[in-house]
Amino acid sequence: MTVAARIFFVGGVTSFRALFYWLTPWIYVPSLLVGPIFQILLFAYIGRSAHLRSDEFYVIGNAIQYAAIPCLFAMSQMIGGERYQGTLSAILVSPAGRIPLFFGRSMPVVVNGAFVAAVALALGCLILDVRLPLSSIAPIALVVLIAAFSCTGLGLINAAISLRLRENAVLTNVIFGFLLIFTGANVPLDSLPGWMSTSAQGMPFTHAIVAARRLADGASLGAVGGLVGAEVLVGLAYGLCGYALLRWFEAQGRRYATLERA
């Protein structure tokens, strides 16, 4: 139990610090703190130009959706970074339990993703003069954390695919793009074609964004409990799928000696 806890906590934090090279301020600040501000401004102004929705709509949608960048890239680094450093085989040949190994590496990612989204939300509100009720701050913070958890579940699948795909940055950008379109961050779900809004129900962020908007409009946490629960379920489903895929691709990699080849 102690070993598993050490792998989960110490291994997770160490791996995040070592492999998520965006942690240097020269990358972190422009990419993860300034970048989302401009995404918010871009879509808020497009929304103003198209006369569609209020600034609040775009600030909340884009701030939460931008958590995809740290969550997806960090999880892909979990595999791609180890391969680049030449340590992937050493990790996978070790007898360490895979649940603490993989999920431990996800925890710092969740925290960082939530931090990035929260900062973007706060700065976006300040710049565009969007006022959220004080009573909604804590529930929205919880929703942001759950959104980051949900996307990190998808990130586990992304990490698993990194065992098979060399150009994972392209795949990560593509996933980010789909989340941008489908999750209602910028386009109201009822303005999307039916198949898209239906597909969105199974994607990270969709429920969290709706929940955060309702909280900002004065709803209580209890009133959005169903949406929050759905977001948690989506995250759990992706996380379990990602874990299963990781184990399967790991076994395949051992069998065909392809761990270092992708």
Place this chain on the structure above:
Amino acid sequence: MRTLRLLGMGWYFQFKMISRSAFEGVGQVIWPLFFATVAFFVFRAGDSPRTLLYASLGAAVMGMWSATSTTAGAAMQRERWFGTLELLVATPPHFSLILLPVTLGMATIGLYCMAATLLWGRFLFGIHVSIVHPLLFGLSILGTVISFGALGFLFAVCFVRFRAAWALGNLFEYPVWLIGGFLVPLALFPDWVHPISWALAPTWGMNAIRESALGGSPLDDLALCLGLGVAYVALGVLVTERVLRAARVRGALSLT
């Protein structure tokens, strides 16, 4: 003549290399399509007088800028990683003549992005792009590509001292999309933003492309776009001199 040949061959080889890179070739073409799709949905759902054609042209030029900004910032760093930077600096031609074709090649990839975005809008959203002045439209695109390459060149030499130059290149993707007037009219921005927009060649390139497509007069915009491009190159050459001299003095050319 030798200079033109060097620029031409450099552009050709760089363009071939970039075209075969999954990230810079394929990824950069796909990436702006997501933003274009969101823009099309937003404009279709809204009640703005601006048409989907307006959005389609803007989104197409967004792709061109995207192909340049994210990769140009790290252009010199890329040569450093390849281990070719010292060799290129040591060659007799001025280093600017070697670096400029690199960023022009990147900007040329933007033509793929532009075509992909226009076709995406045509077949998925039914946006018919009818060009009123085809010749001027072609010239406007050419001028815009050149000025994008020039701005990318300036980025490349300005960011060379930063280890994470690619992150700075990424950083400038959204702001230029925003204040270049690609999807949002400049009139919507605060007054203090306007001079910044006017100093950006993409703003005038976008105007020229839109004017030539919709039936206006693009020549003034095109001249300003190219003029700013020349200014970027001149400034970039000066910065290159300074950066290379400093790197030689400190023996830090291969260091980041």
